[in-house]
Amino acid sequence: MKPAPFSYVRPMTVEEALFALAQQGDEAKVLAGGQSLIAMMNLRLLKPRCLVDINRVAALDYIRQDNGTLAIGALTRQSAAETSPLVLQHCPLMTEAIQYIAHRPIRNRGTVGGNLAHADPTSELPAVAVATDATFVVRSANGQRTILAADFFVGHLTTALRPDELLTEVRVPPWRPAGQGWSFMEVSPRKGDYALVGVAATLQVKDGACQAARLVYNGVAGRAQRVPEAERALVGRNADEAAFREAASIASQRVDPHSDFHATAAYRRDLVNTLTRRALAQALARCGKRSA
Amino acid sequence: MEQEKVTVTVNGLRYERLVEPRRLLCDFIRQDLGLPGTHVGCEHGVCGMCTVLVNGQTARSCLMFAVQADGASITTVEGVGTPSKMHPLQQAFWEKHGLQCGFCTPAMLVTALELLNHNPTPSRDEIREAISSNLCRCTGYQTIVDSVEHAATLMRGGV
Ligand SMILES: Cc1cc2nc3c(=O)[nH]c(=O)nc-3n(C[C@H](O)[C@H](O)[C@H](O)COP(=O)(O)OP(=O)(O)OC[C@H]3O[C@@H](n4cnc5c(N)ncnc54)[C@H](O)[C@@H]3O)c2cc1C
Ligand code: FES
Ligand code: FES
Numbered sequence: 001m002k003p004a005p006f007s008y009v010r011p012m013t014v015e016e017a018l019f020a021l022a023q024q025g026d027e028a029k030v031l032a033g034g035q036s037l038i039a040m041m042n043l044r045l046l047k048p049r050c051l052v053d054i055n056r057v058a059a060l061d062y063i064r065q066d067n068g069t070l071a072i073g074a075l076t077r078q079s080a081a082e083t084s085p086l087v088l089q090h091c092p093l094m095t096e097a098i099q100y101i102a103h104r105p106i107r108n109r110g111t112v113g114g115n116l117a118h119a120d121p122t123s124e125l126p127a128v129a130v131a132t133d134a135t136f137v138v139r140s141a142n143g144q145r146t147i148l149a150a151d152f153f154v155g156h157l158t159t160a161l162r163p164d165e166l167l168t169e170v171r172v173p174p175w176r177p178a179g180q181g182w183s184f185m186e187v188s189p190r191k192g193d194y195a196l197v198g199v200a201a202t203l204q205v206k207d208g209a210c211q212a213a214r215l216v217y218n219g220v221a222g223r224a225q226r227v228p229e230a231e232r233a234l235v236g237r238n239a240d241e242a243a244f245r246e247a248a249s250i251a252s253q254r255v256d257p258h259s260d261f262h263a264t265a266a267y268r269r270d271l272v273n274t275l276t277r278r279a280l281a282q283a284l285a286r287c288g289k290r291s292a
Numbered sequence: 293m294e295q296e297k298v299t300v301t302v303n304g305l306r307y308e309r310l311v312e313p314r315r316l317l318c319d320f321i322r323q324d325l326g327l328p329g330t331h332v333g334c335e336h337g338v339c340g341m342c343t344v345l346v347n348g349q350t351a352r353s354c355l356m357f358a359v360q361a362d363g364a365s366i367t368t369v370e371g372v373g374t375p376s377k378m379h380p381l382q383q384a385f386w387e388k389h390g391l392q393c394g395f396c397t398p399a400m401l402v403t404a405l406e407l408l409n410h411n412p413t414p415s416r417d418e419i420r421e422a423i424s425s426n427l428c429r430c431t432g433y434q435t436i437v438d439s440v441e442h443a444a445t446l447m448r449g450g451v
Binding site: 001002003004005006007008010034035038039041042043051053055079102103104105106108109190191192 | 294296312313314316319335336337340343349350351352354355356357359360403406421422424425
C-alpha cells in the first residue's frame with residue numbers, strides 16, 4: 001500500500017523543528033530514519049497530516065564525550081553509533097546491542113533517537129538505556145526537560161514524549177570499566193528479526209564478589225523491563241555459576257511474557273533463564289576489560 | 293495536491309521532478325524516472341528488494357520519500373553495469389548461478405557492492421551477514437554467497 005497524503009516540512013535547525021511541532025500540534029509526526037514510521041504509513045497504520053523531517057538538522061547528528069558522559073544526538077544513525085570508537089569506549093553494551101538491530105541498510109537510515117522514541121517493546125536500545133541509567137534530553141518550543149530512561153518508556157510504543165516535543169539527545173552516565181562487565185544477548189527467529197527475548201546485563205565485581213548488577217529485558221513486557229529482585233539476588237554473593245543460576249531462575253519467574261505465533265510464553269520465560277545465565281557469565285569474563 | 297521539487301543524481305544522470313511528498317523513493321525511481329530494475333516486494337522494509345545506494349550507502353527505497361532524496365546521489369542496478377560492460381559482480385552472478393528467477397538480483401548486486409566497497413576480501417560469513425538483509429525464494433543463497441566470493445576474487449584481478 002501507499003501512504004496517505006500529508007504535508008511536508010523540512011526544518012534545518014532544532015528551533016525550526018520545534019516551531020513546526022508547536023504549530024501543528026498532534027497532527028504532526030517527527031520523521032527521523034523513517035524505518036518504523038514510513039513502514040507504518042505504508043501499511044496505513046498511521047496517517048499523520050504533517051511530517052516534520054529532521055534529517056537535515058545537522059545539529060542533532062553527533063557523538064560526544066563530556067567528562068565520561070556519552071552524549072548521542074538523536075539523529076545519529078544506528079550504523080554510526082555501531083562503529084563509533086567513543087560509543088565502544090563509553091558504552092560497549094550499546095555497541096553490542098546495536099548489532100542485533102535489523103540489517104545494515106536499515107541501520108544506515110534508522111536513528112538512535114528514532115529507535116528510542118518509537119519504543120518498540122522488543123527493541124534493544126531501550127533495554128540498554130534503562131540498564132545504563134541513561135537520560136533523555138527533550139525540547140519543545142516552551143523549553144527543555146530531562147527524563148530518566150526508567151520514566152521515559154511508558155508502554156507498548158508509548159513514551160513520556162508529548163506531541164510537540166523533540167528528543168534531542170541521549171546521555172549515558174560515565175562507565176567505570178574497573179571491575180565492570182557487560183553483555184547483551186538475544187534470541188530472534190532469524191538474525192536481524194525483532195527479538196523474542198533479549199537481555200542487557202551489567203555486573204560490578206570486586207574481589208570476586210558482586211557489588212552491583214543490572215538485568216533489563218526486551219521482548220517480555222510492553223516496555224524494557226528491569227528485574228530488581230534478580231539483581232538483588234546477586235549483590236554480596238560470589239560472582240559464580242551458582243549465583244548466576246539463582247538470579248536467572250528468579251528473573252524467569254518474575255517476568256510475565258506473552259505468547260504469539262513466534263513463541264509461547266513458556267519458551268520466552270525459558271529464554272530469560274538461559275540468556276540471563278549466559279549473559280552474566282560473559283559479563284563476569286569481561287570485568288575489568290574495556291571492550292570485547 | 294501540494295508538490296515538491298526534487299533534484300537527484302541517479303547513476304550519474306541528473307533528474308529534476310515535481311512529486312507529492314508521499315511519493316516513495318522506489319516508486320519515484322521506477323515510475324517517474326523509468327528505471328524498473330529496482331524491485332518492490334513488501335513495502336515495509338522486510339524483503340530488501342528495493343535496496344539502492346543513497347550517497348554510497350544501502351537504503352530501503354520503500355522506506356524513504358522521494359523528497360528526502362533531494363540533492364542525493366543514488367545508484368540503482370542500472371548503474372552497476374551494462375550487458376556489454378558487466379560489473380565483475382554481474383559476471384560472477386552469471387558464472388556461479390547466483391540467480392534463478394532474478395527478482396532478488398538487483399538488490400543482491402547493490403548490497404554486495406556496498407560490502408565489497410568496504411571490504412574487498414570478505415569471508416563467507418561476512419557475505420552471509422551482508423546479504424541476510426535480502427530475501428531470495430529461489431537459490432537457497434549458497435550460489436549467491438559463491439557469486440559474491442567470486443566477484444571479490446575477480447575485482448582483485450584473480451580468475
Ligand atoms: C525490517 C526491519 C527490521 C527491524 N528490526 C529491528 C530490530 O531488530 N530492533 C530494533 O530495535 N528495531 C528494528 N527496526 C526498527 C528500526 O530500528 C527503526 O530505525 C527504529 O525503530 C526507528 O528509528 P527511525 O530513526 O527510523 O525513526 P522513525 O521511523 O522516523 O520514527 C519512529 C517514531 O519515533 C518518532 N521520532 C523519531 N525521532 C524522534 C525524535 N528525535 N523526537 C521525537 N520523536 C521522534 C517518530 O515520530 C515516530 O513516531 C527494524 C526495522 C525494519 C524495517
Ligand atoms: S519492498 Fe522495500 S524492503 Fe521490501
Ligand atoms: S533468484 Fe528468485 S528470488 Fe532470488
